[in-house]
Amino acid sequence: MADIFGIPLPVLAGQLLIGLFNGAFYALLSLGLAIIFGLLRIINFAHGALYMMGAFAAFLLGEWFGLPFWILLVAAPLIVAIFAAAIERGLLTHLQGLDPLYGLLLTFGIALIVEGLAQYQFGVAGQNFSPPSALSGASNLGFMIMPHYRAFVIVVSLIVCLATWALIERTKLGALLRAATENRPLVEAFGVNVPLLLTATYAFGAFLAAFAGVMAAPVFQVSPLMGSNIVIVVFAVVVIGGMGSIGGAILTGFLLGLIEGLTKVIYPEASNIVVFVIMAIVLFFRPSGLFGKTA
Amino acid sequence: MSDLLEIRDLHGWYDESHVLHGLSLSVRPGETVALIGRNGAGKTTTLRAIMNLLSRREGMIRLDGADLMNVPRHRVAYHGLGYIPEERGIFHSLSVTENLRLLPQIGTDGMTEADIYRFFPNLKERGRAGGGTLSGGEQQMLALARVLRTGPKLLLLDEPTEGLAPVIVQSIADMLRKLKEQGMTMLLVEQNFHFAKSLADRFFLIENGRIAGSFARDEFDAHASQITEVVGV
Numbered sequence: 001m002a003d004i005f006g007i008p009l010p011v012l013a014g015q016l017l018i019g020l021f022n023g024a025f026y027a028l029l030s031l032g033l034a035i036i037f038g039l040l041r042i043i044n045f046a047h048g049a050l051y052m053m054g055a056f057a058a059f060l061l062g063e064w065f066g067l068p069f070w071i072l073l074v075a076a077p078l079i080v081a082i083f084a085a086a087i088e089r090g091l092l093t094h095l096q097g098l099d100p101l102y103g104l105l106l107t108f109g110i111a112l113i114v115e116g117l118a119q120y121q122f123g124v125a126g127q128n129f130s131p132p133s134a135l136s137g138a139s140n141l142g143f144m145i146m147p148h149y150r151a152f153v154i155v156v157s158l159i160v161c162l163a164t165w166a167l168i169e170r171t172k173l174g175a176l177l178r179a180a181t182e183n184r185p186l187v188e189a190f191g192v193n194v195p196l197l198l199t200a201t202y203a204f205g206a207f208l209a210a211f212a213g214v215m216a217a218p219v220f221q222v223s224p225l226m227g228s229n230i231v232i233v234v235f236a237v238v239v240i241g242g243m244g245s246i247g248g249a250i251l252t253g254f255l256l257g258l259i260e261g262l263t264k265v266i267y268p269e270a271s272n273i274v275v276f277v278i279m280a281i282v283l284f285f286r287p288s289g290l291f292g293k294t295a
Numbered sequence: 296m297s298d299l300l301e302i303r304d305l306h307g308w309y310d311e312s313h314v315l316h317g318l319s320l321s322v323r324p325g326e327t328v329a330l331i332g333r334n335g336a337g338k339t340t341t342l343r344a345i346m347n348l349l350s351r352r353e354g355m356i357r358l359d360g361a362d363l364m365n366v367p368r369h370r371v372a373y374h375g376l377g378y379i380p381e382e383r384g385i386f387h388s389l390s391v392t393e394n395l396r397l398l399p400q401i402g403t404d405g406m407t408e409a410d411i412y413r414f415f416p417n418l419k420e421r422g423r424a425g426g427g428t429l430s431g432g433e434q435q436m437l438a439l440a441r442v443l444r445t446g447p448k449l450l451l452l453d454e455p456t457e458g459l460a461p462v463i464v465q466s467i468a469d470m471l472r473k474l475k476e477q478g479m480t481m482l483l484v485e486q487n488f489h490f491a492k493s494l495a496d497r498f499f500l501i502e503n504g505r506i507a508g509s510f511a512r513d514e515f516d517a518h519a520s521q522i523t524e525v526v527g528v
């Protein structure tokens with residue numbers, strides 16, 4: 001069997017796949033955070049809770065109505081997006097013009113309430129959620145065993161991320177979003193309904209988070225604290241990538257997943273902290289992040 | 296003839312700082328009015344007040360008979376306003392073409408893109424370039440062009456010639472003169488008197504957030520001493 005740096009190829013390839021798989025979630029989550037921060041100037045601490053809500057919405061809709069996974073994958077994030085739109089309209093909109101700290105505190109409070117309610121209702125134990133049968137099983141690629149569901153998540157996440165990137169960088173709607181990110185009052189004075197754009201943007205970021213949550217449900221257990229576990233790493237990813245950049249958020253998400261996976265093979269003890277070590281190093285040399293604008 | 300724009304006893308604030316102190320002015324249809332005054336007098340603030348860009352304002356602003364005071368910021372333009380801000384407001388994260396097409400249509404008789412490119416051939420050549428890569432003159436042309444595309448009734452121009460080379464000032468003057476011939480109404484803030492005199496029908500002198508005087512173009516020379524005193528040239 002071929003070795004690379006003394007590591008058997010199947011082990012290395014397997015860990016890289018897991019790294020990419022985790023990176024798929026980092027990318028979807030940090031992408032949403034970056035879009036929300038860009039336009040609303042809110043560091044959305046509720047992002048992990050929205051991710052968790054996506055998983056629970058899928059789990060409950062599946063339990064109650066027996067809906068197939070493919071429908072849940074869209075329906076659950078839509079429900080969470082509507083919830084997020086209500087949060088933006090009802091609460092976040094009142095923070096306009098205030099210090100970003102207020103947004104951070106408010107969304108943190110929302111996360112605590114949502115997670116608290118979920119714990120009250122479901123307890124801390126995880127619920128099982130089965131992957132669709134079409135995606136169960138694995139293929140032997142010769143140099144590694146590839147579980148179908150993981151490959152599916154990586155590919156779908158990549159497609160969703162690239163589609164989001166194209167939406168923002170290549171369409172009229174995206175141009176409005178970019179312009180409003182640069183100079184919100186002016187875009188509003190030109191006749192663009194910026195308040196609506198803010199709500200839609202927050203809801204879209206929430207959709208991405210919940211979408212990630214649904215995809216996570218079959219692999220990680222559905223539990224009230226699943227969001228707060230992952231979101232800490234995601235915030236580190238966002239800091240490393242730099243807050244302002246859409247492409248940067250996607251790339252950094254996948255990259256850090258890979259680095260984490262690689263660390264698991266080379267020096268497993270460090271795999272839980274490698275992201276934070278990289279964050280410290282990046283902050284030292286480039287405080288605005290790898291892709292952030294220096295300003 | 297009734298006024299297109301009528302401002303009465305306008306007060307305006309930036310947070311706690313009270314900048315406009317009961318300013319009144321009017322612009323008739325088809326007229327070009329220049330607002331002149333020294334740095335910090337409140338010229339930019341007046342235009343920002345019209346666009347509902349201040350944190351607080353009081354008084355009366357009417358456009359074509361409609362009260363603008365209670366119109367939300369994102370609806371103001373639809374009353375027929377085209378705003379060219381002092382800092383030009385070109386979006387750097389957008390290409391030139393994206394900047395040009397960004398603004399929603401507010402009137403029915405906006406310039407077509409073909410018309411715009413005939414006036415400003417540079418904008419076509421540089422279409423794919425980033426907004427931030429344009430020269431000052433090109434940015435000013437783009438700021439004007441994108442507003443003309445929307446079909447406004449009244450242009451608010453904040454120092455369109457500031458910091459531009461004489462040739463470019465000349466071509467902007469030509470452009471505005473052509474618009475004026477076509478019947479466009481303009482409220483112009485301008486420090487360049489030569490430029491203002493060549494274009495404006497009427498002048499308002501602004502001092503400390505109030506109107507200190509107004510006169511027609513042919514009275515400009517007769518008011519030279521007052522202008523010198525208020526504007527401090």
Ligand SMILES: Nc1ncnc2c1ncn2[C@@H]1O[C@H](COP(=O)(O)OP(=O)(O)OP(=O)(O)O)[C@@H](O)[C@H]1O
Nearest residue numbers: 309312314332333334335336337338339340341381
């Ligand atoms: N964003 C702001 N916050 C607080 N005060 C401001 C702000 N912008 C302008 N001011 C103050 O309001 C007053 C009027 O400023 P304004 O920009 O309207 O002057 P102006 O006549 O356009 O001057 P200039 O010829 O320099 O452009 C000035 O005293 C200025 O310091």
Ligand SMILES: [Mg+2]
Nearest residue numbers: 338339340381
């Ligand atoms: Mg000014």
